[in-house]
Amino acid sequence: MSVQAPAAAERARARAERDYARREAMLAIGMLAPAVVFILLLVGVPFGLAIYYSLHDVTTGGTEVRWVGLRHFAELVRDRVFLRSLSNTLLFTATTLVAVLVLSTVLAELLMRDFRGKWVVRFLILLPWTAPVALGLIGWLWMLDSVFSPIDWLLRQVGLLGQRGAPLGALPNLYWLGDPVLAKVSIVLVNVWRILPLATVIVLAGLNSIPRDVIEQTRIDRAGYFRRLFDITLPMLSPILLVAVLFTFVFTFSDMIAIFILTRGGPANMTQTLASHAFFTGILGGNLGRGAAIALFLLPVLAGVSALLLRLIRRSEVT
Amino acid sequence: MAKLTVRDLHTHFGSVRAVDGVSLDVRDGEFLVLLGASGSGKTTLMRTIAGLEKATSGEVIIGDRVVNHLPPNERNVAMVFQSYALYPHKTVFKNIAFPLEAVGTDKAKLKERVEWAANLFGIGHLLDRKPRMLSGGERQRVALARAIVREPNLFLLDEPLSNLDAKLRHQARHELKKLHQRIGTTTIYVTHDQVEAMGLGERVAVMNFGKVEQIGRPSDIYREPANTFVARFMGSPAMNLILRDGEVLGFHPENFLPVSEQFQPDPDALRLPFVVSGVEDLGADMLLYGEVPGADTTPMGEAREVISKLPARLFGELEVGEQHEFFVRSRAVKRFDPMTGRRIDARAAA
Numbered sequence: 001m002s003v004q005a006p007a008a009a010e011r012a013r014a015r016a017e018r019d020y021a022r023r024e025a026m027l028a029i030g031m032l033a034p035a036v037v038f039i040l041l042l043v044g045v046p047f048g049l050a051i052y053y054s055l056h057d058v059t060t061g062g063t064e065v066r067w068v069g070l071r072h073f074a075e076l077v078r079d080r081v082f083l084r085s086l087s088n089t090l091l092f093t094a095t096t097l098v099a100v101l102v103l104s105t106v107l108a109e110l111l112m113r114d115f116r117g118k119w120v121v122r123f124l125i126l127l128p129w130t131a132p133v134a135l136g137l138i139g140w141l142w143m144l145d146s147v148f149s150p151i152d153w154l155l156r157q158v159g160l161l162g163q164r165g166a167p168l169g170a171l172p173n174l175y176w177l178g179d180p181v182l183a184k185v186s187i188v189l190v191n192v193w194r195i196l197p198l199a200t201v202i203v204l205a206g207l208n209s210i211p212r213d214v215i216e217q218t219r220i221d222r223a224g225y226f227r228r229l230f231d232i233t234l235p236m237l238s239p240i241l242l243v244a245v246l247f248t249f250v251f252t253f254s255d256m257i258a259i260f261i262l263t264r265g266g267p268a269n270m271t272q273t274l275a276s277h278a279f280f281t282g283i284l285g286g287n288l289g290r291g292a293a294i295a296l297f298l299l300p301v302l303a304g305v306s307a308l309l310l311r312l313i314r315r316s317e318v319t
Numbered sequence: 320m321a322k323l324t325v326r327d328l329h330t331h332f333g334s335v336r337a338v339d340g341v342s343l344d345v346r347d348g349e350f351l352v353l354l355g356a357s358g359s360g361k362t363t364l365m366r367t368i369a370g371l372e373k374a375t376s377g378e379v380i381i382g383d384r385v386v387n388h389l390p391p392n393e394r395n396v397a398m399v400f401q402s403y404a405l406y407p408h409k410t411v412f413k414n415i416a417f418p419l420e421a422v423g424t425d426k427a428k429l430k431e432r433v434e435w436a437a438n439l440f441g442i443g444h445l446l447d448r449k450p451r452m453l454s455g456g457e458r459q460r461v462a463l464a465r466a467i468v469r470e471p472n473l474f475l476l477d478e479p480l481s482n483l484d485a486k487l488r489h490q491a492r493h494e495l496k497k498l499h500q501r502i503g504t505t506t507i508y509v510t511h512d513q514v515e516a517m518g519l520g521e522r523v524a525v526m527n528f529g530k531v532e533q534i535g536r537p538s539d540i541y542r543e544p545a546n547t548f549v550a551r552f553m554g555s556p557a558m559n560l561i562l563r564d565g566e567v568l569g570f571h572p573e574n575f576l577p578v579s580e581q582f583q584p585d586p587d588a589l590r591l592p593f594v595v596s597g598v599e600d601l602g603a604d605m606l607l608y609g610e611v612p613g614a615d616t617t618p619m620g621e622a623r624e625v626i627s628k629l630p631a632r633l634f635g636e637l638e639v640g641e642q643h644e645f646f647v648r649s650r651a652v653k654r655f656d657p658m659t660g661r662r663i664d665a666r667a668a669a
Contacts, residue, residue, distance in 0.1 A: 216404070
């Protein structure tokens with residue numbers, strides 16, 4: 001008895017440990033399951049469906065599904081609107097990205113300093129982020145209205161518009177969303193307005209993470225403002241700046257709300273992007289197969305650029 | 320290289336008087352240590368000299384030029400931060416080269432200077448590494464090399480050894496002293512460690528509440544403290560202070576000896592009874608903790624515990640709990656005013 005007792009206790013402990021390990025594994029599965037199910041249902045299923053549709057002739061007009069192979073893709077490559085959508089997507093993303101990067105760095109630098117009324121500035125910068133997207137965009141729709149635009153009114157008041165010989169023309173309005181070039185400018189403007197708050201907060205966090213000693217050391221080391229900015233601040237900021245780039249890129253590249261509310265792709269499909277073109281073709285136009293094929297063009301670019309950026313972020317981390 | 324003069328300098332942050340009226344004269348090529356506890360204003364004083372803080376009033380004069388209105392980059396001072404503040408994305412070479420690049424030094428000169436500075440600290444083989452691949456001691460050397468690479472007027476060091484382990488610190492202290500003898504740049508060194516201050520400084524300024532309590536050669540400050548604050552700050556263990564006959568008497572533990580064959584009191588010696596309550600054997604020395612019966616706590620509230628430091632071989636003759644007669648030679652007794660804490664005997668240093 002006295003000899004067997006330790007062995008029995010040993011067995012009991014081993015069993016308790018096994019039970020505990022099993023319970024822990026169950027807990028892990030239980031905690032992960034909702035996220036996995038969520039991703040499978042909301043990302044995996046539509047994604048599979050999109051691939052399936054893009055290879056078949058599917059419309060909202062009937063229940064017939066016919067295999068067409070790569071015909072949708074072959075047609076798209078010859079489609080002028082599709083090609084313009086593709087170039088617009090790249091153009092909007094690139095210009096938005098550059099504008100957001102420069103402006104967010106400037107604003108973050110500004111917010112690092114102490115000045116009177118700083119909280120008002122911070123409040124105003126963050127305001128677009130707190131407003132619902134659709135509401136903000138409808139506000140912009142008014143701002144850019146073809147007749148009642150306050151921007152045009154302001155330009156008329158200062159004499160830049162609406163008179164004979166005025167620099168911006170004699171017409172009373174600029175027709176922001178009606179002119180092919182101005183419509184594109186408007187889309188980029190609104191995109192920048194939407195993303196700037198988030199980017200500014202990200203860059204601000206990055207600036208705050210640079211040790212004060214290092215910045216003071218550059219002053220002791222006789223570096224001027226621009227050397228400090230380009231040689232010290234920006235390189236040390238680069239990991240977090242790349243996060244801002246990633247967010248801005250993914251947001252603008254796949255966005256269609258701004259297009260949908262402001263221009264509906266017009267005038268004459270001049271502001272169409274991949275996302276909006278896919279929506280208008282597939283959902284509103286009823287050609288689900290072709291819409292799916294357009295949307296699938298987003299995938300390789302998004303995946304490729306995101307992977308590249310994540311790699312860069314990892315490499316540029318210094319500590 | 321230049322001399323440094325500080326005249327009635329104040330640096331206040333709101334109602335906090337971090338530096339509260341400091342005047343200093345530092346000779347060209349001198350090594351001055353600012354010693355004080357945290358919050359004593361020593362780092363703020365150094366940062367004001369560097370130009371990183373704005374002086375509220377008073378003057379900072381480097382060479383013959385008043386620099387109060389100049390930003391740090393125009394004062395030509397080099398500084399080593401406690402954190403070393405290395406540029407993490409740059410190699411060691413680029414780190415050391417940065418102060419030279421910033422003023423547009425040509426490539427050949429730059430390479431020569433960087434290699435000179437790196438070899439001076441024995442880090443010539445690390446030039447291609449990034450700071451994260453260096454040990455603490457190596458980082459400290461890179462920071463020092465970056466500071467001396469450009470022949471500054473002033474060399475400011477903010478606790479540069481506090482991030483090193485004890486053994487390395489000892490060695491680094493020795494090297495710093497040799498370096499200073501070699502390049503001879505006027506150096507201000509901030510520390511809270513009185514052992515460092517004693518070992519490094521040609522002169523030491525003891526700071527407290529934004530003011531300089533005493534400035535002088537380390538041995539003078541140790542032997543002839545100007546007040547009870549300095550007396551309690553210097554030495555490890557610090558000077559014993561006891562209240563007797565309306566005076567505060569101060570004496571170093573190594574001067575508090577048992578009346579015995581080895582130690583004979585002089586005729587005017589201060590004789591005190593001593594009850595030993597604890598013994599600490601440190602190898603070479605032995606510390607006896609105890610109390611002097613009849614002595615009161617001073618008005619400043621210093622502990623009543625008195626310490627005697629004796630050569631270790633005397634252990635055994637003194638039993639814990641017994642009372643012995645101890646003495647301090649008359650020359651070793653310092654007298655302080657119990658209310659103000661100031662020295663009142665004639666030998667007090669200026």
